[in-house]
Amino acid sequence: MSLGITLVSHVPEVAIGLKKLLKQVAVDISITTAGGTDDCDIGTSMGKIIQAFTDNSATEILAFYDLGSAKMNLEMAVELTDKPVHVYNAAFIEGAYTAASLAQAGVTRKEIEQQLKPLLVKE
Template sequence: MFTPENLRKTLELFNEKIQIKKDYLSELDTPIGDGDHGNNMARGMDAVMAADLSGDLPDIFKAAAMAMISKVGGASGPLYGTAMMEMMKASKESNEPEILLRAAIAGIMKRGNSTVGEKTMLDLWGPAVDNLNNGTLNTATLEILVEQTKNIKATKGRASYVGERSIGHIDPGAMSSAYFFESMIEAGLKRLIGEVAKDVPITTAGGLEDGGIGTSMERISQAIEENTADELLAFYDLGSAKMNLEMAIEMTDKKVTLFDTAMVESAYTACALLAADVGEEDIEQQLATLKVK
């Protein structure tokens, strides 16, 4: 569920990703748009971070919406602003992510007069929320959804002007939206772990150096070294992450145990057991029950 705390954390993480990857987002936008999506989003998220994000869920969503609408240029400002405003309205009655996110999707559809399949941010939001409802939303899913936008011919927005030539390019709005959902996942995981295992150090290592979603051996190695523990448990959610983890483990003196189990559930379970001083062998037995079939 959304709470004021994890919503603020989601926005903080989203801002970090946008600021780091703004050049990449603008590069994606250059062949099929105005080439300014990254800079526009970075300016908008600067405004969100400068806004008053205190208060309850509706207050935070409203503050984020107004900041995005006033500072983000192009279509992204009204669309992201509408998404936040619709979640603000829905959050007065519910804090369930699916309900709020579906309200956002309805608002984006109405504001942009668009639907899924037209090479817009909806091609990420719609399927992502479906996966959230099915319990299958993770960074691997987001990566697949972003890549799938390459195969879509743009029929809405600036990208529609290039017609068939839009095929083969990632939609920048879908990419920035993936960063939002990735931030939401990370904020939720850290909040859950914080509730049961405040003293267990956890680090994440998602994303590529060029801004894309995926895994990087360098980032994984950095996360391993930055973690204060001498012995680590490592979890992943797609095949490339396993290979990069294995290489990073070979390069560190720390003891790192790699688990081929459901990432979010395993990380939560492991941290709860570590906080309870459960032994490593017992933890491995518990995690074995979470192995992905």
């Protein structure tokens, strides 16, 4: 199985900017984004999240989000995809960066999850 990353943010530019940062350490990892509402306003879109899952070439996705309602839409979108998706309550930037760099190094998902434990900050 290949690991990919999906980033969900209330602001399109935040998701895009974080992807640019992650690509510095994870050039071979599929990273997709879902930022903002369908009309590119502040918020999240379940449709954009589902599209990000579809566009991600990995067979298994590690998903990170910024704020609470992003988590709600992310969890609903997980129910509508056939890909295994793991949602992490980690600090958005630090968690995604850690996961992406470890995935690039070929670390397993279980080992990545061990490294994410100190970064879990949301419920």
